[in-house]
Amino acid sequence: MSQGVILFPSIHFVLQAEKLIKGKGFFIDLIPVPRQLSSDCGICLLIEWEQREILYSLLESGGVKIEGVHLLPAREKSKEGTRKGGT
Amino acid sequence: MGIYFDNAATSWPKPSQVKEAMVRFMDEIGANPGRSGHLLSIEAARVLHETREALSLCFHVKDSSRIVFTHNATESINLGLKGLLKPKDHVITSSMEHNSVMRPLRDLEKKGIELSIIPCSRKGILDPQEVKKKIRSNTRMIVLNHASNVTGNLLPIREVGLIARKHNLLFLVDAAQTAGAYPIDMEKDGIDLLAFTGHKSLYGPQGTGGLVIGIRVKEKEMIPLKQGGTGSRSESEEQPDFLPDRFESGTPNSVGIAGLLAGIQFVLEKGIEQIHQHEISLIEKLIEGLKEFPQVRLYGPENASERIATLSFNIAHQSPSDVAFRLEREFGILCRPGLQCAPAAHRTIGTFPEGTVRFSLSFSNSEEEVERALQAVSHLTRNGT
Numbered sequence: 078m079s080q081g082v083i084l085f086p087s088i089h090f091v092l093q094a095e096k097l098i099k100g101k102g103f104f105i106d107l108i109p110v111p112r113q114l115s116s117d118c119g120i121c122l123l124i125e126w127e128q129r130e131i132l133y134s135l136l137e138s139g140g141v142k143i144e145g146v147h148l149l150p151a152r153e154k155s156k157e158g159t160r161k162g163g164t
Numbered sequence: 165m166g167i168y169f170d171n172a173a174t175s176w177p178k179p180s181q182v183k184e185a186m187v188r189f190m191d192e193i194g195a196n197p198g199r200s201g202h203l204l205s206i207e208a209a210r211v212l213h214e215t216r217e218a219l220s221l222c223f224h225v226k227d228s229s230r231i232v233f234t235h236n237a238t239e240s241i242n243l244g245l246k247g248l249l250k251p252k253d254h255v256i257t258s259s260m261e262h263n264s265v266m267r268p269l270r271d272l273e274k275k276g277i278e279l280s281i282i283p284c285s286r287k288g289i290l291d292p293q294e295v296k297k298k299i300r301s302n303t304r305m306i307v308l309n310h311a312s313n314v315t316g317n318l319l320p321i322r323e324v325g326l327i328a329r330k331h332n333l334l335f336l337v338d339a340a341q342t343a344g345a346y347p348i349d350m351e352k353d354g355i356d357l358l359a360f361t362g363h364k365s366l367y368g369p370q371g372t373g374g375l376v377i378g379i380r381v382k383e384k385e386m387i388p389l390k391q392g393g394t395g396s397r398s399e400s401e402e403q404p405d406f407l408p409d410r411f412e413s414g415t416p417n418s419v420g421i422a423g424l425l426a427g428i429q430f431v432l433e434k435g436i437e438q439i440h441q442h443e444i445s446l447i448e449k450l451i452e453g454l455k456e457f458p459q460v461r462l463y464g465p466e467n468a469s470e471r472i473a474t475l476s477f478n479i480a481h482q483s484p485s486d487v488a489f490r491l492e493r494e495f496g497i498l499c500r501p502g503l504q505c506a507p508a509a510h511r512t513i514g515t516f517p518e519g520t521v522r523f524s525l526s527f528s529n530s531e532e533e534v535e536r537a538l539q540a541v542s543h544l545t546r547n548g549t
Binding site for chain 2: 086087088089090091092093096107108109110115119120140142
């Protein structure tokens, strides 16, 4: 199953997102931002790619600022996901 | 056992869970929040995040990212004033302000900001209509303390907040004396910038505080007091323009914030209204007792609905510093004499430059301590120096 990541402007929003999503039955994890997506040293939210839309709208309606949603390459490093509202 | 009546300077003792939370942070977390992806860094960031969430419950803030940490209320006030005011802007404040407001405003005045100081009554009461009268075409902000650190009287922030909204002015409230001890509602009170400290009625350690930046404030146009690393946007050499990072450069006092979180949780558990009721019942008892001594002059309002648990008094023909010294040496009562960093307030109530003796209580004080303090003052009134 494909996985993706949601990027946020800062850790405050990562934790805000985690708090909103937690306990609602989704698979999520906090991981370092993959180097190929951003040179930022922060963390992001690891998600199941097929849940990205429902998670995106859940976070958006909760007022969480999102920087981008990206598909993670399946064990290959070359493929990059599409940016949504990046900077 | 001594009696600690200097809670307006800093509350003591703190609930034991404050120290425990700080020790736990040092023992089990200790890392730099938001600076890395490892477990301990995330845990440290979680402490800051939870603290922001707890603070938003205290002050009715909808978006906790609008709460930025500082070291104290003074830094928060400086950030609010210096971050937003420009030369030729006009600011209105009261004659009951602490130097945390007066000194930055006097400094800004030298840089071209116009200042109006509204005289309060000798009891320290501010008439909101006087605020209205001072508004000019270039007025940008109104700055008021929520309660005086000298007399303990509450200022009519809700009425002034309404005036500020009506005239499209920013309203900065210095809540150093009230955050945690008296209900505050950013929206209902019409506050745009709320400066609070962690080490007084929120029972956190010293070196913690913050500024709540209301939604009417354009944070991108607000200048930070300092720039630097935030753990976010590391690829850029420009300061982030989003909250809370824009105003939180450099490693924060995470261990202090861990203690502050425990302090806020204590306050929320007890309930701010309940804390206020307990403190007010003590201060009423103290006021009733002090009124019995003809040699004692009390300042500020007598009505409990107009005040918090801080009061100022003097004993005829005795200097405040002598009274405070004897209270400590002969009775173990720790209080604060003099001007309490608020010369303007003392000029207003007519006690400049000698000042007053200030008793400031907290949730930790008891009726028995109030009775012992009254006996001590009674002794001093009969046995002057």
